[in-house]
Amino acid sequence: MTESDEAAPVTRREMLGVLGVLGVLGMVAAAGGGVLLAATPAAAQALGANETVEAGLARVFGGRPMKDGASLIKLDVPLIAENGAVVPVAVEVNSPMTPQSYVKSITVVADRNRIPIVTRVALSPESGKAYMGANIRLGETGDVRAIVEQSDGTLWQIKREVKVTVGGCGG
Amino acid sequence: MSDIGKVRLRLPSTIKVGDVVQVRCLIIHPMERIERDKAGKIIDKKYNYINKVVVTYLGKTVSTFDTTQSVSENPYFAFTLKATDPGTVTVTFHDTLGGKYEGTAQIAFG
Amino acid sequence: MRRPTRWLAVALLVAGCTVAADAPDYSRVPRWTTRAIPEARGEIRPEAGGRRVAVRYPGWPTTDYEKFRTYAYDDFRPEPTVSRATAPTGITGDPKTGRALFLNRQKGPCTGCHLVPGDDVWPAGSVGPDLSTIGDRKLPDGYLYQQLWDPRVVFPLTVMPPWGLQGVFTPEELVHLVAYLQTLHGPAAPEKDRDRNPFTRAKPVGFGDNLDPTNNPGVVRAEDAEALWKEGGPAGKACADCHAGGAATAMRGVATKYPRHLPAWGRVMSIEDFLAVHAPATTGRALPVESADNVSLTMLVKMASNGLPVAVDVSSPEARAALARGRASFVRRVGERNHACADCHTPEQGANKFLGGRYLADATSGLTRHFPTWRTSVNDAWDLRRRFQWCMTPLGMNMLAADSVEYAELELYLTQFDNGKPVSVPGIRH
Numbered sequence: 001m002t003e004s005d006e007a008a009p010v011t012r013r014e015m016l017g018v019l020g021v022l023g024v025l026g027m028v029a030a031a032g033g034g035v036l037l038a039a040t041p042a043a044a045q046a047l048g049a050n051e052t053v054e055a056g057l058a059r060v061f062g063g064r065p066m067k068d069g070a071s072l073i074k075l076d077v078p079l080i081a082e083n084g085a086v087v088p089v090a091v092e093v094n095s096p097m098t099p100q101s102y103v104k105s106i107t108v109v110a111d112r113n114r115i116p117i118v119t120r121v122a123l124s125p126e127s128g129k130a131y132m133g134a135n136i137r138l139g140e141t142g143d144v145r146a147i148v149e150q151s152d153g154t155l156w157q158i159k160r161e162v163k164v165t166v167g168g169c170g171g
Numbered sequence: 172m173s174d175i176g177k178v179r180l181r182l183p184s185t186i187k188v189g190d191v192v193q194v195r196c197l198i199i200h201p202m203e204r205i206e207r208d209k210a211g212k213i214i215d216k217k218y219n220y221i222n223k224v225v226v227t228y229l230g231k232t233v234s235t236f237d238t239t240q241s242v243s244e245n246p247y248f249a250f251t252l253k254a255t256d257p258g259t260v261t262v263t264f265h266d267t268l269g270g271k272y273e274g275t276a277q278i279a280f281g
Numbered sequence: 282m283r284r285p286t287r288w289l290a291v292a293l294l295v296a297g298c299t300v301a302a303d304a305p306d307y308s309r310v311p312r313w314t315t316r317a318i319p320e321a322r323g324e325i326r327p328e329a330g331g332r333r334v335a336v337r338y339p340g341w342p343t344t345d346y347e348k349f350r351t352y353a354y355d356d357f358r359p360e361p362t363v364s365r366a367t368a369p370t371g372i373t374g375d376p377k378t379g380r381a382l383f384l385n386r387q388k389g390p391c392t393g394c395h396l397v398p399g400d401d402v403w404p405a406g407s408v409g410p411d412l413s414t415i416g417d418r419k420l421p422d423g424y425l426y427q428q429l430w431d432p433r434v435v436f437p438l439t440v441m442p443p444w445g446l447q448g449v450f451t452p453e454e455l456v457h458l459v460a461y462l463q464t465l466h467g468p469a470a471p472e473k474d475r476d477r478n479p480f481t482r483a484k485p486v487g488f489g490d491n492l493d494p495t496n497n498p499g500v501v502r503a504e505d506a507e508a509l510w511k512e513g514g515p516a517g518k519a520c521a522d523c524h525a526g527g528a529a530t531a532m533r534g535v536a537t538k539y540p541r542h543l544p545a546w547g548r549v550m551s552i553e554d555f556l557a558v559h560a561p562a563t564t565g566r567a568l569p570v571e572s573a574d575n576v577s578l579t580m581l582v583k584m585a586s587n588g589l590p591v592a593v594d595v596s597s598p599e600a601r602a603a604l605a606r607g608r609a610s611f612v613r614r615v616g617e618r619n620h621a622c623a624d625c626h627t628p629e630q631g632a633n634k635f636l637g638g639r640y641l642a643d644a645t646s647g648l649t650r651h652f653p654t655w656r657t658s659v660n661d662a663w664d665l666r667r668r669f670q671w672c673m674t675p676l677g678m679n680m681l682a683a684d685s686v687e688y689a690e691l692e693l694y695l696t697q698f699d700n701g702k703p704v705s706v707p708g709i710r711h
Contacts, residue, residue, distance in 0.1 A: 046222060048239025050205070050213065080476055082485050082638070082711035086243045086657035097253075110241060114205065118241040126233045126253055128191035133249030137204075137241050141403070163476060165404055165638030165711075177501050179494040195495035199502075244660045245498040 053109060053116040057147075060107065060117055061155060066147065069093075069156030075146045076133075077162050084138040084164045091146040093130035093156075097123070103130035105149045111159075112142030138164050174199040178274030180262060185281045192254045194226075196262045196274055197247040204240055223265040224248055228278070229258045254278050305605040307354050311547045315682035316557035321571035321670070323680045335679065338571075338667075342674055349447075349617045349678045352610050352687045360614045363437075364446045366430040367423060372453050374422075374460025382454050383461060389449075391458075393637040394441070396479060398470060404638035407479035408631040409441065414467035425459045440624035440631065447617050447677075479635035488657060491709040492587065499655030499662045499707035503580035510581060516565030520578075523563065532585035536704060537592045540693045542599035549603045549689040552579045553664050557684060570684040576662050580653050583706035591650050591699040600693070607694030610687060611644070617677025622691075639711075647699035649692065651708025658711050665692055 049056065076090035095103050107120040121132040130148070138144070145159040177199040186192055203218040224236035233252045252260065257279050264272045315322050324336040325345050333345040350358045383391045384402065392402055394409035428435050430445030430452075444450050450458070475481040494500040510528045511521045524531035540551040546558065553570050556578055560568040568575045594600045611622045625631040625641050632643035642648050653664040663671075666683040669691065673680040681687055 046239070047237040048241060078486060079483055080485065080638070083658035085660065086488070088247075088489070090249065113241050115239050115241045117239065119236055119238045121250065122235045122237075123250075124231075124233055126228070126231060127251050128253030129251040131193070131249070131251045132234075132236075133195070133247070134236070134238075135243040135247055137243055163403065174502060174505065177505065179501055181493065181495040195493075197495040197498065197501065199498060243657075247495055 047120055048115040048117055050114055051116065053111040053113075056117045057109070060120075061147070064153075064155055066155040066157040069146070069148055069158040072156055073146055073148055073158040075144070075158050075160055077144050077160055079160075080163045080165060081138055082165050084140065086135045087138050087144075087162065087164075088133070088135045089144065089146075090133040091131065091148075093148050095130050095148075095150065097125050097127055097130060099125045100151075102127075102151050103148055104151050106130065106132050107145075107147040107149075108132075108134070108136060109145040109147060109159075110136060110138055110142065111145070113137065113139045138162060140164055175201065176264075176270060176272040178262065178264065178272055180260070180274045180276040182260070182276050182278065186254050186278060188254065188280055190254045191251050192278070193249060193251050194260060194262075194276070195247055195249045196224075197245065198264050198272060198274075199245050200264070200266065200272075202240060202242055202244045202246060217267060219266055219268045219270075221246065221264050221266045225263045225265070226250055226252070227261045227263070228252050229256055254280075303601055303605040305609040306602060307606065309602075310354055310606070310686055313548060313682075313684070313686050315570070315684055316554075317570040317683040318572050321569075321667070321683040323670075323682050323685075325679065337680075341671075344677075346617060346673075346678045350615045351673075351678050352613065352615060352681055352691070353685075354606070354687055361431075361443060361446055361619060363433045364431045364443065365434055366427060366445060366452075368426040368456050368459070369452045372456045374456040374458075374463075376457070376461040376464045378454075379457035379459070379461025382450070382458055389444070390637070397465060400473075400477075403477060404482075404635070405477070405479055406635040406637050408625070408634045408636055408641070411480065412462060413465055413469045416463045416465040417467050422459050422463070425462055426455055429455045429458055440620065442618040442620065447619065449617065482635060485640050485711070488709040488711075491651065491655075491705060491707060497655050497707060497709045498660070499580065499653070499709060502577055502655075502662060503584055503707055506574075506577035506581040509574060509578060514560065514564030514566030516563070518564045520560075520564065528581050529585045532582045534586055534589055536583040536586040536706075537589050538594065540689055540696060541594055542597065542603060548686050549599075549693050551665070551689060551692055552582050553666065554684045554689060556582075570682075571664070571667060576653055576664055579664060580662060580707050583653070583704060586704040587706060588703050590701050590703055591647075591696060593693060593696045593700060595697050595700070603690040603693050604697065606687075607690035607692070610691045611694055615676060615678050616673065618675070620676050622672075644695055645698050647702050649696045650699040650702055650704050651706060651710075653706065654708030654710050656710055662707055665695075 072094050074092040077087065081087040089108055091106050093103050097103065102125045103123055105120055105122045108118040110116055110118050118136050119134055123130060141163045142161065143159045144162050145157060148156040179197045181195045183192055198221065200221055202220045205218065206214045208214055218240060220240050221238050224238060225232055226234045234250050236248055260276050260278060262274045319336060320338045325333050326336050328334050333347065335343045335345050337343055350356055382388060383397060392405040394406045396405040396411045396413055398413050431443035432439045432441040433443060445452065445455050472478050476483060489496050491497050492500060494504065507528055511519050513519045536552055540549050542549050543555065553575055556568045556575050557570045560566045568578065595604060614621045622644065623630060625636060626644040628643050631641045634641055649665060653662045656663050666688050669688050670680040670683060
């Protein structure tokens with residue numbers, strides 16, 4: 001966040017302190033009963049939390065606008081997952097990976113999961129390509145999203161519904 | 172599970188200088204899921220799951236995964252890196268109980 | 282010459298499928314004391330109050346299906362007799378109740394085999410006919426009732442279970458089901474989603490390269506069993522002491538011949554069965570069937586044959602006798618559902634169709650060479666016996682011990698279809 005150089009009624013240090021406290025309160029409010037968050041802003045905040053996907057996206061992306069990434073992002077997920085325990089996901093982004101312009105992170109989201117923010121990979125120009133793969137859990141049929149952040153802060157999104165096959169023999 | 176922390180890494184068999192190489196890694200780990208009691212309340216305990224995967228090559232961190240309980244048990248991760256020099260690719264997995272597991276592979280040009 | 286010809290025709294009809302069969306002879310089947318872990322013995326434990334509870338693997342249902350026929354060679358109970366029935370009077374069928382019953386997973390669900398309309402119908406199967414417009418056929422209520430009570434009256438060769446006769450549905454519930462079916466009229470709504478309909482649904486794509494240790498955790502588990510191979514047992518010996526050169530070398534080709542009849546034990550045995558008797562006798566280590574170590578070592582031994590063609594004996598007198606009994610098991614109707622393996626796993630019946638969300642595999646195409654296989658849904662390796670035992674659950678019958686002779690001979694029957702095809706262990710499946 002950029003601070004103004006103009007004289008302000010509150011010093012910058014005080015401002016950051018206040019914002020830090022607000023940040024903690026914000027985290028606790030979003031968590032609701034989840035056990036996964038750190039108590040202080042200094043400790044590492046867990047990426048995942050027990051929350052709705054709307055709350056998760058707001059928490060992680062701060063309500064920033066997301067562009068439609070359909071022309072840029074290739075999201076590889078099965079149309080039908082044979083079970084919800086292991087669903088292979090791969091994301092590839094058509095984007096340069098130069099120090100001037102590269103994909104900073106790829107986040108995978110599963111809308112219907114109790115922990116909808118699934119995983120995020122932070123990349124660097126040394127990655128050579130904006131690509132990631134992982135196998136994820138899906139609680140039930142629902143959308144899987146890939147959200148891509150570029151080094152200039154632009155966000156792109158693509159999503160696809162994955163049906164989860166329920167049950168054993170006979171259904 | 173006594174297998175916890177076993178890591179396997181895979182690189183392409185032939186790599187040329189400058190190739191963007193895809194690497195796959197798998198770790199044996201329970202990735203414990205949230206448990207609920209009979210009333211549906213989350214059981215408060217320290218769940219053991221991998222929350223960070225760090226990829227280093229030529230002394231630099233190339234990519235880092237933040238991971239959650241929504242990632243599968245015995246997860247695999249795939250990523251790429253630009254093979255500029257011969258050297259070691261190291262993947263380090265960290266779990267919430269302080270476990271640290273490592274796998275390495277060599278980039279050599281054939 | 283007519284009588285011998287007719288006998289031959291009947292025998293061939295009975296033989297079925299692709300292999301000539303002998304009639305099964307049960308007079309010389311050896312008795313076997315199980316060497317399986319307690320959860321895998323098929324035991325039933327009596328509890329206070331006269332309840333009987335099945336001892337099973339963790340998380341498996343513990344219902345005692347005592348009433349229903351099993352695979353045991355000494356279970357001489359016949360299939361349930363074909364039964365005619367009429368609907369009870371005085372009950373008005375409610376289509377809404379009927380629809381809920383049709384979709385109820387604690388019952389069939391009927392959607393396991395039959396498609397009906399509704400966005401909430403997921404995943405329906407294609408083993409049975411699409412019932413989406415069955416109301417248009419204006420079939421009498423009594424006919425539909427009989428079909429649900431015991432369809433064998435209407436279709437003698439059907440694989441559909443006799444639901445009412447077996448008590449899965451009460452007569453009243455069947456009346457509601459009939460009422461529901463009679464409301465299903467055309468024209469069928471255009472399908473918004475081709476995957477909802479099992480007749481157009483995409484086939485499963487599987488889980489990729491089963492032999493890649495960065496894809497299949499089963500490979501990691503199997504590779505690491507090499508440590509167990511080298512580790513001395515209580516008698517001070519390790520497998521490696523007699524089988525030198527590492528498992529991959531010492532065991533190369535061995536698994537291609539299993540399961541096989543072993544004269545020393547007088548019965549057909551798989552690698553799993555054999556390890557359970559061989560290890561204690563040599564290394565002093567107990568390797569009970571279905572223990573994690575037994576499954577891991579079985580994978581290690583079988584991996585040593587990866588790429589080599591399966592070559593089980595099908596011609597010796599012992600093999601032929603076992604195959605005849607194994608084949609009889611394959612077509613034997615068992616359980617609450619009155620199903621045979623053949624009902625789901627042959628192309629003439631359910632194979633290559635969807636049973637609910639599961640695409641049924643064709644046993645005659647050879648399915649055993651990937652076992653033990655990694656099951657992603659449970660994150661564990663399953664050998665074929667555990668897979669058999671699991672099938673007992675939806676079929677509604679008590680399981681036998683994992684190392685029972687019945688299962689071993691059924692396994693031999695199935696393995697012959699893999700002859701000539703390359704071993705590829707461990708597999709990876711849902």
